Amino acid sequence: MTLIEYADRDMMAIDLANRLAGELNGILMHEERATLVVPGGTTPGPVFDVLCDVELDWDRVDVLLSDERWLPEDHPRSNTRLLRERLLKDRAAAARLVPLYMPKGSPEEAISTLEKELRPCLPISVALLGMGGDMHTASLFPRGDNLRLALDSHAPLLLPMRAEGLDEQRITLSARVLKEAINLHIVITGEDKKEAVLRAADLPPEEAPVKAVLGNATVHWAS
Ligand SMILES: O=C1O[C@H](COP(=O)(O)O)[C@@H](O)[C@H](O)[C@H]1O
Numbered sequence: 001m002t003l004i005e006y007a008d009r010d011m012m013a014i015d016l017a018n019r020l021a022g023e024l025n026g027i028l029m030h031e032e033r034a035t036l037v038v039p040g041g042t043t044p045g046p047v048f049d050v051l052c053d054v055e056l057d058w059d060r061v062d063v064l065l066s067d068e069r070w071l072p073e074d075h076p077r078s079n080t081r082l083l084r085e086r087l088l089k090d091r092a093a094a095a096r097l098v099p100l101y102m103p104k105g106s107p108e109e110a111i112s113t114l115e116k117e118l119r120p121c122l123p124i125s126v127a128l129l130g131m132g133g134d135m136h137t138a139s140l141f142p143r144g145d146n147l148r149l150a151l152d153s154h155a156p157l158l159l160p161m162r163a164e165g166l167d168e169q170r171i172t173l174s175a176r177v178l179k180e181a182i183n184l185h186i187v188i189t190g191e192d193k194k195e196a197v198l199r200a201a202d203l204p205p206e207e208a209p210v211k212a213v214l215g216n217a218t219v220h221w222a223s
Helices: 009-028 045-051 079-086 090-094 107-121 147-151 175-179 191-200
Strands: 002-005 034-038 061-065 067-069 126-129 158-161 170-173 183-189 218-222
Touching (some): 009 034, 009 126, 009 183, 045 079, 061 079
Parallel strands (some): 002 218, 034 126
Antiparallel strands (some): 067 170
């Protein structure tokens, strides 16, 4: 794991957004299309605010979430809603959204349809992930009902996930899909998350799921 500490959150948002754009551009120099994976939650908004207006061949970029809460897109907790409001606008409006949610049915019923759209977008060119204070990343939660399978090297691309204390069911990319990203970043803020990510480095992924991707990741932190 490489840890980069920034002077403040604004500096981190600017530097990180430009770095992600540079990596996508590098991929687009020799590939027809690039895939960008981004997290939901409360942390990535400022990065999206910068990234949405960088110059890039956005019409050659497929964008998808690392995980989604199984909620209608107009729900305040929908990660897709965050993506539409903060990233898929301005120049980035030309990017293609690869959905992780379908309005009808359960994650179990939707997975094979969603996987068909996802498969041609792999491997991920650039992944930006978040992390919770409990050391979950994407929706790979400690004590998640599908965590063991989601960490397996032969895991499916997508899994449904439930865990105690969660308000809703989740759908998540598996650890192996995230780990295979060509460029992998984690963005976190606050002293508690810095402590958590350092602690995770010494724990097994069953206890600290972020550990499954840490070896390949650059962690970006600001207080
Ligand atoms: O529920 C989620 O949590 C993590 C971390 O979110 P944050 O609010 O602590 O930044 C996020 O990375 C994930 O995509 C999201 O679904």
